[in-house]
Amino acid sequence: MPNTHPGMSVMPTVWRPQEIGEAYRMKQSLGETAVYAAGGTLLRTQWEAGTAVLPAHLIDLSAVPMLAGYALEPSELVIGACCPLAALRKDPLVQTAFPLLAEAVRNIAAPSIRNLATLGGNVVSRIGDSLPALLADEAELIWLGKNGMQAEPLEDWLAASGSEQAGRVLVQIRVQHGTESVNGAGTMNDIRSAPLLKVDSDRSASVRIYHKVGRREAFTPSVGSLAISAGMEHAAGKLKEVRIAAGGGQTIPKRLERTERLLERHADPLGEDCAAEVHRSAMDEFEPVGDLFASRGYRKMTVANLLVAELWRLRERFA
Amino acid sequence: MIEPSENTGAKQTLQCTLNGSPVEMDVQLSKRLLHILRDDLGLTGTKRSCEIGRCGACMVLVDGKPVNSCLTMAYQCEGKSITTIEGISGDGIDPIQQAFLAEGGYQCGYCTPGMVISVIALLHENASPSEDEISEALSGNLCRCTGYGGIIRAVKSAIATRKME
Ligand SMILES: Cc1cc2nc3c(=O)[nH]c(=O)nc-3n(C[C@H](O)[C@H](O)[C@H](O)COP(=O)(O)OP(=O)(O)OC[C@H]3O[C@@H](n4cnc5c(N)ncnc54)[C@H](O)[C@@H]3O)c2cc1C
Ligand code: FES
Numbered sequence: 001m002p003n004t005h006p007g008m009s010v011m012p013t014v015w016r017p018q019e020i021g022e023a024y025r026m027k028q029s030l031g032e033t034a035v036y037a038a039g040g041t042l043l044r045t046q047w048e049a050g051t052a053v054l055p056a057h058l059i060d061l062s063a064v065p066m067l068a069g070y071a072l073e074p075s076e077l078v079i080g081a082c083c084p085l086a087a088l089r090k091d092p093l094v095q096t097a098f099p100l101l102a103e104a105v106r107n108i109a110a111p112s113i114r115n116l117a118t119l120g121g122n123v124v125s126r127i128g129d130s131l132p133a134l135l136a137d138e139a140e141l142i143w144l145g146k147n148g149m150q151a152e153p154l155e156d157w158l159a160a161s162g163s164e165q166a167g168r169v170l171v172q173i174r175v176q177h178g179t180e181s182v183n184g185a186g187t188m189n190d191i192r193s194a195p196l197l198k199v200d201s202d203r204s205a206s207v208r209i210y211h212k213v214g215r216r217e218a219f220t221p222s223v224g225s226l227a228i229s230a231g232m233e234h235a236a237g238k239l240k241e242v243r244i245a246a247g248g249g250q251t252i253p254k255r256l257e258r259t260e261r262l263l264e265r266h267a268d269p270l271g272e273d274c275a276a277e278v279h280r281s282a283m284d285e286f287e288p289v290g291d292l293f294a295s296r297g298y299r300k301m302t303v304a305n306l307l308v309a310e311l312w313r314l315r316e317r318f319a
Numbered sequence: 320m321i322e323p324s325e326n327t328g329a330k331q332t333l334q335c336t337l338n339g340s341p342v343e344m345d346v347q348l349s350k351r352l353l354h355i356l357r358d359d360l361g362l363t364g365t366k367r368s369c370e371i372g373r374c375g376a377c378m379v380l381v382d383g384k385p386v387n388s389c390l391t392m393a394y395q396c397e398g399k400s401i402t403t404i405e406g407i408s409g410d411g412i413d414p415i416q417q418a419f420l421a422e423g424g425y426q427c428g429y430c431t432p433g434m435v436i437s438v439i440a441l442l443h444e445n446a447s448p449s450e451d452e453i454s455e456a457l458s459g460n461l462c463r464c465t466g467y468g469g470i471i472r473a474v475k476s477a478i479a480t481r482k483m484e
């Protein structure tokens with residue numbers, strides 16, 4: 001039985017603003033009795049599970065032009081908050097230029113859900129599987145709030161409490177291109193769950209790895225999800241610009257910064273000694289939330305193991 | 320300024336196309352498409368099971384794309400074209416349905432309308448899907464009977480038949 005708002009009609013009233021300012025003003029006017037809806041897939045899950053009450057008002061964001069679609073600009077990918085996950089999953093350019101995001105999206109739910117579900121809804125949930133990928137790509141969020149449009153690094157927003165500036169609308173998610181060019185020479189190796197490796201030349205490669213571990217693929221909150229972005233000088237055997245982000249289940253994803261520094265400073269980052277140090281560091285640094293499905297310790301171990309396993313794969317590729 | 324008290328929960332007019340015919344009806348805009356189809360319109364080919372997007376029994380096409388009608392609210396159909404299992408082949412039988420019959424792609428049949436809808440959407444987008452692409456396209460459709468072998472055979476047979484035509 002769906003949960004209902006006390007004293008209100010069982011069915012929420014639906015408001016369909018045509019413009020972003022209108023959406024924001026509606027929320028300010030209706031206050032706590034209204035929630036924004038994008039694809040509505042997470043909201044439905046929460047209403048049916050009884051973890052959120054059916055609100056009196058739904059403010060549907062899907063007719064707001066500024067939130068629709070995405071654009072691949074010269075320096076960045078600009079994604080409207082209401083862009084369906086399916087659109088990102090299917091675009092070959094997104095797959096090539098933003099392999100972490102493309103791979104994360106492929107791992108979210110099933111195609112029919114991805115036709116409704118949006119990237120904005122996934123981000124605002126704070127636990128969506130796109131978040132480790134977006135953190136490793138240092139994504140930026142654009143919000144509409146009381147002071148107009150504001151940009152905020154995703155990492156800062158995730159680290160903040162979440163109750164701040166309630167009622168803001170997420171407008172866009174922006175991801176910069178890496179240093180390598182989109183159409184640069186090199187081959188893309190996107191074997192399932194293998195490192196997304198782009199070999200730029202004999203001397204360097206850019207590594208993008210996204211890995212989600214779940215009990216049943218794409219249908220339950222993941223046990224752990226991990227995204228890695230790094231540059232590799234393979235002649236020198238060094239890793240640079242390492243960014244590692246991990247999440248899973250109800251955990252708000254976070255960068256593992258100490259582990260990143262360890263890998264950057266290590267003389268032999270793909271060596272056996274380093275693997276043991278990285279494992280210890282990730283176990284120490286990653287702070288997942290345990291639940292009935294998987295304990296905190298199990299989730300820690302999963303992410304630490306995944307990280308070392310992916311480094312091992314790289315070692316095999318370049319040794 | 321909004322006057323929320325004006326129409327809380329009230330019905331509004333929804334206009335869309337259903338199985339090729341224009342439809343106009345008064346519904347609560349947050350009502351789920353699954354319930355509109357089955358309870359208001361008597362189109363019971365779309366099945367009700369988990370009601371939380373996990374089984375795919377309720378799959379329909381909205382503007383040619385598969386969506387779970389248990390997750391879709393009425394307002395999300397405004398101006399769209401909806402196709403249910405009743406609408407895929409007129410009075411006859413679609414070759415994809417025929418392939419499910421011929422290849423033992425069903426047992427109890429409860430998942431079959433949803434499966435067929437997902438396969439139609441897949442083959443419309445990609446006439447020669449790989450094994451991985453078939454698996455991904457059907458990853459949101461559960462079957463408790465067949466073990467999926469017959470279903471995959473049916474999909475492959477439908478692909479082969481289409482190529483010969
Ligand atoms: C069967 C099933 C499987 C799923 N599997 C996965 C999975 O594998 N991985 C995963 O990460 N998720 C999964 N989900 C959860 C969900 O589908 C995704 O998180 C999805 O991306 C949410 O997007 P949405 O557009 O449907 O969000 P909605 O449900 O519309 O909204 C989610 C939240 O974000 C708020 N919101 C939405 N857009 C904005 C905006 N622009 N500004 C401010 N607030 C906003 C809403 O108020 C709400 O609180 C699954 C859901 C289902 C039903
Ligand atoms: S009834 Fe809709 S997916 Fe199960």
Ligand code: FES
Nearest residue numbers: 426428462463464
């Ligand atoms: S044939 Fe019975 S559930 Fe699929």
